Amino acid sequence: MLLQVHNLRKTFPIRGGLLGKKTGEITAVDDVSFYVKKGETLGLVGESGCGKSTTGRAILRLHEPTSGQIEFEGKSLLALSEEEMRKARRDLQMVFQDPFASLNPRQKVMDILEEPLIVHGMGNGKERKEQVQELLHLVGLNQSHAMRYPHQFSGGQRQRIGIARALSTKPKLIVADEPVSALDVSIQSQVLNLMADLQEKFELTYLFIAHDLSVVKHISDRVGVMYLGRLVELADRDELYERPLHPYTQALLSAVPVPDPDFQKQRIILSGDVPSPANPPKGCAFHPRCPHVMDICKEVRPEFADQGGGHFSACHL
Amino acid sequence: MTQTVLEIAELQLHFFTDRGVVKAVDGVSLEVGRGEVVGLVGESGCGKSVTSLAIMGLIPQPPGEVVAGSIQFEGVDLTKISQKELRKIRGDQVAMIFQEPMTSLNPLFTVGNQLMEVVRIHRKVSKSEARKQALKMLQQVGISREGILDDYPHQLSGGMRQRVMIAMAMMLNPKLLIADEPTTALDVTIQAQILDLMKNLNKEFGTSILFITHDLGVVAEMCDRIVVMYAGQVVEQTDRFRLFRNPKHPYTQGLMNSIPKIEDKRERLYSIPGQVPNPHQMPKGCRFAPRCEYVMDICRVNSPDLLAVEEGHLSRCFLHQEVKEVAATST
Numbered sequence: 001m002l003l004q005v006h007n008l009r010k011t012f013p014i015r016g017g018l019l020g021k022k023t024g025e026i027t028a029v030d031d032v033s034f035y036v037k038k039g040e041t042l043g044l045v046g047e048s049g050c051g052k053s054t055t056g057r058a059i060l061r062l063h064e065p066t067s068g069q070i071e072f073e074g075k076s077l078l079a080l081s082e083e084e085m086r087k088a089r090r091d092l093q094m095v096f097q098d099p100f101a102s103l104n105p106r107q108k109v110m111d112i113l114e115e116p117l118i119v120h121g122m123g124n125g126k127e128r129k130e131q132v133q134e135l136l137h138l139v140g141l142n143q144s145h146a147m148r149y150p151h152q153f154s155g156g157q158r159q160r161i162g163i164a165r166a167l168s169t170k171p172k173l174i175v176a177d178e179p180v181s182a183l184d185v186s187i188q189s190q191v192l193n194l195m196a197d198l199q200e201k202f203e204l205t206y207l208f209i210a211h212d213l214s215v216v217k218h219i220s221d222r223v224g225v226m227y228l229g230r231l232v233e234l235a236d237r238d239e240l241y242e243r244p245l246h247p248y249t250q251a252l253l254s255a256v257p258v259p260d261p262d263f264q265k266q267r268i269i270l271s272g273d274v275p276s277p278a279n280p281p282k283g284c285a286f287h288p289r290c291p292h293v294m295d296i297c298k299e300v301r302p303e304f305a306d307q308g309g310g311h312f313s314a315c316h317l
Numbered sequence: 318m319t320q321t322v323l324e325i326a327e328l329q330l331h332f333f334t335d336r337g338v339v340k341a342v343d344g345v346s347l348e349v350g351r352g353e354v355v356g357l358v359g360e361s362g363c364g365k366s367v368t369s370l371a372i373m374g375l376i377p378q379p380p381g382e383v384v385a386g387s388i389q390f391e392g393v394d395l396t397k398i399s400q401k402e403l404r405k406i407r408g409d410q411v412a413m414i415f416q417e418p419m420t421s422l423n424p425l426f427t428v429g430n431q432l433m434e435v436v437r438i439h440r441k442v443s444k445s446e447a448r449k450q451a452l453k454m455l456q457q458v459g460i461s462r463e464g465i466l467d468d469y470p471h472q473l474s475g476g477m478r479q480r481v482m483i484a485m486a487m488m489l490n491p492k493l494l495i496a497d498e499p500t501t502a503l504d505v506t507i508q509a510q511i512l513d514l515m516k517n518l519n520k521e522f523g524t525s526i527l528f529i530t531h532d533l534g535v536v537a538e539m540c541d542r543i544v545v546m547y548a549g550q551v552v553e554q555t556d557r558f559r560l561f562r563n564p565k566h567p568y569t570q571g572l573m574n575s576i577p578k579i580e581d582k583r584e585r586l587y588s589i590p591g592q593v594p595n596p597h598q599m600p601k602g603c604r605f606a607p608r609c610e611y612v613m614d615i616c617r618v619n620s621p622d623l624l625a626v627e628e629g630h631l632s633r634c635f636l637h638q639e640v641k642e643v644a645a646t647s648t
Contacts, residue, residue, distance in 0.1 A: 047504035184361055214576065261558050263537075
């Protein structure tokens with residue numbers, strides 16, 4: 001067990017009025033618990049605003065969790081001081097969605113990749129330069145790329161740089177937040193293959209956050225589905241995609257357009273929109289849109305429990 | 318095909334930039350029949366959006382210019398008529414919806430205001446009549462809430478805004494609806510709602526739709542016929558069944574193999590090597606040649622034409638001549 005998250009909760013204040021007084025609260029992540037085993041890929045899916053990115057960031061304490069427990073290799077990350085956390089991030093790295101916004105436009109690739117090594121005091125100048133070359137090679141770029149600036153690269157190449165940066169400290173866990181959603185399909189497959197190769201080579205563990213269910217299925221060993229800040233279902237990949245238990249997962253899977261005109265399927269079209277996280281519905285957060293809603297769903301929040309064989313679901317059904 | 322609503326022939330649209338001429342659309346031909354849904358697919362920068370904007374006369378000029386070719390809509394060449402005449406057609410007979418429903422609605426006016434404007438520009442009707450029509454159209458797109466007309470765009474969710482955009486486009490019952498990535502910014506469950514709505518409008522009103530997207534899944538579900546673009550050119554064109562069952566062009570094949578399919582088991586994804594060519598330095602010969610795994614000597618020298626591989630199935634590739642011969646000997 002590499003990472004364990006218990007009852008993670010993150011709220012953001014809503015401020016308003018002249019003095020910026022707190023007028024409310026958005027619960028972005030609400031009582032989320034899961035674990036990630038060493039060497040596996042856990043996919044987190046959900047629609048915009050479901051809290052999947054906040055969860056990823058909270059694990060690295062880029063957003064300070066409001067409450068809960070995060071254990072990495074048995075040590076509590078929340079007990080660390082800021083300085084200790086910075087050191088711990090050597091083992092926990094992140095790849096971001098937007099390869100345009102997450103690379104400093106005024107730094108050369110060389111400097112971008114060397115910086116984490118300097119921060120973590122790894123190697124001397126010469127060793128670091130060598131390591132940067134090796135990193136570039138690993139992600140399929142060549143040595144001459146080191147002296148260029150980010151704007152001289154295409155989206156796919158920038159994402160490779162982002163991945164190289166995450167790899168530079170030889171981390172154990174990489175949190176990848178929508179790493180391919182800004183890329184065209186032909187480039188997306190290149191990056192997904194690269195991530196799979198690197199995982200095998202360095203025994204990396206991924207927490208892979210995305211909204212694209214097909215991409216998540218492709219890369220993950222287990223998959224968790226989030227809705228309005230809560231995990232509603234989590235199971236082995238095949239189990240989840242073949243036997244989804246939660247009505248939201250069922251609707252989500254049925255909504256994915258399949259690139260095959262011969263493929264017939266029953267589509268569940270949900271009515272309405274995702275409710276505001278500032279004012280989530282009582283009971284089960286999904287009940288206003290659920291096709292199988294019962295009275296109990298409007299009152300009691302279902303527990304996220306193992307329904308057998310490590311298939312977790314939060315539903316009264 | 319019974320009747321053609323839109324016929325684009327050999328369209329050449331160039332952008333004249335400081336760094337030279339960019340042939341964003343290079344000899345594109347396509348047709349949309351009455352009541353037909355045609356998909357225009359390709360990756361970023363392939364010219365699919367530019368083509369659609371050209372139909373609407375929305376390409377800023379300069380730097381853009383239609384250098385050659387024609388865009389016939391109901392027998393009228395849209396590239397030849399004046400802005401004033403174009404304005405009469407635009408919004409009335411041809412309407413468009415965009416990817417970003419937030420940036421394409423005016424934040425300063427209410428939904429009702431914007432919907433009524435469409436009617437009042439093109440038809441002589443009273444305000445109250447326009448309001449009635451607006452409300453009716455909103456009901457058609459699945460918004461039945463009474464107060465919606467007085468709401469501002471920011472008060473609506475992404476899915477609702479896209480419904481309003483569709484309502485606005487459908488207000489005057491256009492013959493052709495151009496939809497440029499209408500669901501790309503939306504979540505899948507909302508996307509399913511919007512696609513469902515567009516299918517119904519197509520059936521109910523017989524509106525032809527030119528559906529521009531990069532998502533092959535969406536295309537497979539929505540479109541009767543599909544046009545695949547690469548680097549400013551059409552590389553393949555046929556009906557959806559043939560395109561997905563038997564893609565001919567190596568680029569189309571590569572695209573299809575690159576998408577992780579939800580019903581597939583985990584394996585290595587196919588990926589097309591390299592990147593889309595720089596529009597300032599298009600490769601000589603076939604534009605896909607530098608990335609093509611079947612590349613032959615001729616591909617690097619000559620540019621292939623878009624030819625029929627079989628009835629109703631066009632592909633721009635030198636391979637097919639050979640493929641046909643092999644098929645003839647094997648059967």
